[in-house]
Amino acid sequence: MTSKFLWVCFLLAALTLAKTYSLQPDQQKVLLVSFDGFRWDYLYRVPTPHFHYVMKHGVHVKQVTNIFITKTYPNHYTLVTGLFAENHGIVANDMFDPILNKSFSLDNMDIYDSEFWEEATPIWITNQRAGHTSGAAMWPGTDVKIHESFPTHYLPYNESVSFEERVAKIIEWFTSKEPINLGLLYWEEPDDMGHHLGPDSPLMGPVISDTDHKLGYLIQMLKKAKLWNVLNLIITSDHGMTQCSEERVIELDQYLDRDHYTLIDQSPVAAILPKEGKFDEVYEALAHAHPNLTVYKKEEIPERWHYRYNSRIQPIIAVADNGWYVLRNKSDDFLLGNHGYDNALAEMHPIFLAHGPAFRKNFTREAMNSTDLYPLLCHLLNITGMPHNGSLRNVQDLLSSTAPRASPYTQSPPFLRGGVKPRENEQEESYAYFLGVSLGAIIVIVFLITFTKHLIRSQIPALPDFQSEISQPLLQA
Numbered sequence: 001m002t003s004k005f006l007w008v009c010f011l012l013a014a015l016t017l018a019k020t021y022s023l024q025p026d027q028q029k030v031l032l033v034s035f036d037g038f039r040w041d042y043l044y045r046v047p048t049p050h051f052h053y054v055m056k057h058g059v060h061v062k063q064v065t066n067i068f069i070t071k072t073y074p075n076h077y078t079l080v081t082g083l084f085a086e087n088h089g090i091v092a093n094d095m096f097d098p099i100l101n102k103s104f105s106l107d108n109m110d111i112y113d114s115e116f117w118e119e120a121t122p123i124w125i126t127n128q129r130a131g132h133t134s135g136a137a138m139w140p141g142t143d144v145k146i147h148e149s150f151p152t153h154y155l156p157y158n159e160s161v162s163f164e165e166r167v168a169k170i171i172e173w174f175t176s177k178e179p180i181n182l183g184l185l186y187w188e189e190p191d192d193m194g195h196h197l198g199p200d201s202p203l204m205g206p207v208i209s210d211t212d213h214k215l216g217y218l219i220q221m222l223k224k225a226k227l228w229n230v231l232n233l234i235i236t237s238d239h240g241m242t243q244c245s246e247e248r249v250i251e252l253d254q255y256l257d258r259d260h261y262t263l264i265d266q267s268p269v270a271a272i273l274p275k276e277g278k279f280d281e282v283y284e285a286l287a288h289a290h291p292n293l294t295v296y297k298k299e300e301i302p303e304r305w306h307y308r309y310n311s312r313i314q315p316i317i318a319v320a321d322n323g324w325y326v327l328r329n330k331s332d333d334f335l336l337g338n339h340g341y342d343n344a345l346a347e348m349h350p351i352f353l354a355h356g357p358a359f360r361k362n363f364t365r366e367a368m369n370s371t372d373l374y375p376l377l378c379h380l381l382n383i384t385g386m387p388h389n390g391s392l393r394n395v396q397d398l399l400s401s402t403a404p405r406a407s408p409y410t411q412s413p414p415f416l417r418g419g420v421k422p423r424e425n426e427q428e429e430s431y432a433y434f435l436g437v438s439l440g441a442i443i444v445i446v447f448l449i450t451f452t453k454h455l456i457r458s459q460i461p462a463l464p465d466f467q468s469e470i471s472q473p474l475l476q477a
């Protein structure tokens, strides 16, 4: 009887601790999907039944604050590093590094120089260093050699590869003999059409519907491969989109002499490198040029943008108000929709939904930062992350109460600019985690006490009987 009780205690303790400390290996699979330029409110523009299916059976965050500048490459690198642009070094889609004396340009797909990417370590590399394998279908940066590595499996970027082909590759990697635990999937829409039509165009309805059908296809394929219930699917985006107009164009040629500066990046954040000795002249000419253009010297860029301490950020930046366009003159390319503006603007915010064994069901959270995704990914993959600017605590309530919380969380060292304070990190372990550990510990203690008592009793069996005998007369008296 006693030995049975001891075994039950022991099993309970072991189970509690095991449940607290480890995810089932199958449930550590993560598929991160980005639909480029999917603004948060597109979910309500037209019926999007597949997005709403994920929300109903999973989690949804209403407001995701992404990073400045709200462009594709800076934000995609933040999603996989948890760092602000000044810390990960991909500060724009078009950059010039004065130390390397090299340029980076998305327009010419001149993005394959490793040195631009190596101020950070993206999650697929950290995942692989931890002994796992990753697979990437067109996610920005995954076909670049970074710190001597590529993802275990990846597709070289080619926009003509269909969504269905990308999904097929992802499924193949997740179900192979040596399956990946991290998949990254990227799709160019609704960004492309958002630029051409402008987000306010009624023609955006069919574009959003098409993206919803694509998500439906992905869900169908995951179910067919029996991955739907074991894989953690996260659907997000890099930024939103705002309506522009040819009525709202700021022409730099009206204020600046082209010989006095180099325009590194254009709209809506003009990155200006003045020629030698021309800084004051350029700054003064631009500072009060237009009521919808705010001009900053690098050292005066607002702290909240975390966009100052990197040599690729130019000496002067000129930031257009929402919906305004910066061009040298009207012969430059103009698009009806654009992004890149202040990351406080709702128009710039992306979506965030997730579904899987680690997530709650039908749960909505008000807000998060896009930097918080990285510690969440590290937690789900059960890997130790690199220093970052996010906080797992901000998003911990997205996780199901039965999902383990013992994350190998990281602390941002003090030198990481804009890093969360270590104290904040110390509180990241949840109450559920403490409850699990405490319960496990209590059961172990009870087990030890009972075991010790049992041992003592078996050593001196006559003592309790003797005591009860001498107490009898007293009780009777």
Ligand SMILES: [Zn+2]
Binding pocket: 037, 072, 191, 192, 195, 339
């Ligand atoms: Zn875009």
